[in-house]
Amino acid sequence: EAGVTQFPSHSVIEKGQTVTLRCDPISGHDNLYWYRRVMGKEIKFLLHFVKESKQDESGMPNNRFLAERTGGTYSTLKVQPAELEDSGVYFCASSPKWADYEQYFGPGTRLTVT
Amino acid sequence: GDSVTQMEGPVTLSEEAFLTINCTYTATGYPSLFWYVQYPGEGLQLLLKATKADDKGSNKGFEATYRKETTSFHLEKGSVQVSDSAVYFCALGVMNSGYSTLTFGKGTMLLVSP
Numbered sequence: 315e316a317g318v319t320q321f322p323s324h325s326v327i328e329k330g331q332t333v334t335l336r337c338d339p340i341s342g343h344d345n346l347y348w349y350r351r352v353m354g355k356e357i358k359f360l361l362h363f364v365k366e367s368k369q370d371e372s373g374m375p376n377n378r379f380l381a382e383r384t385g386g387t388y389s390t391l392k393v394q395p396a397e398l399e400d401s402g403v404y405f406c407a408s409s410p411k412w413a414d415y416e417q418y419f420g421p422g423t424r425l426t427v428t
Numbered sequence: 429g430d431s432v433t434q435m436e437g438p439v440t441l442s443e444e445a446f447l448t449i450n451c452t453y454t455a456t457g458y459p460s461l462f463w464y465v466q467y468p469g470e471g472l473q474l475l476l477k478a479t480k481a482d483d484k485g486s487n488k489g490f491e492a493t494y495r496k497e498t499t500s501f502h503l504e505k506g507s508v509q510v511s512d513s514a515v516y517f518c519a520l521g522v523m524n525s526g527y528s529t530l531t532f533g534k535g536t537m538l539l540v541s542p
Contacts, residue, residue, distance in 0.1 A: 317471070347529065347530075349530075351535075354534065355534060356432070356531075356532045356534050357517065357535075358532070359531070362529060405471070405472065407472075416477075417474075418474075419464075419473070421470055421471040
């Protein structure tokens, strides 16, 4: 069974540009989460989808971030326009059922904004 | 709000040494506690978990006991190997309206030399 995959693995962009990160969860997993780790700090929750619906987006830092999960399969996280403080590693995780603690994480996308 | 504090790294040990990585938490409600591990170039993997007070989680020789009285979940291993070199994250999860999100510590890098 394939794990959670993320693309790209690394992205380097200039301040003001747009970047779109993609996450493919494990097939059949209804829950999809986005997290972010800024250098040297905690991994912080961004948002949670149940199928295609946003269940909780309380962790999204501001309106420059837009997450979608059309059709309840893969998800994208767009940052527009990117700022220097957006640099970090963005993790995606999925879990197979409602109220299940065990989340399966992808390898992350390292975003560098210069 | 909920928070997790874990010891700063890196922790540098020789092979077969005893490992302790301290983790304490603050949470409302009744959290479950986790240790995740990130090996170089890979995603986060669940190492072990404990869902209630006095539970002991164990996996691959690692152990941690959920101590409610000291709000701690310290990770231990009796004899580390070079292959244990990784970043270890302590985390807690609290149910919120039927689902959970994870709150992580900053991570502790472990370096094991032969």
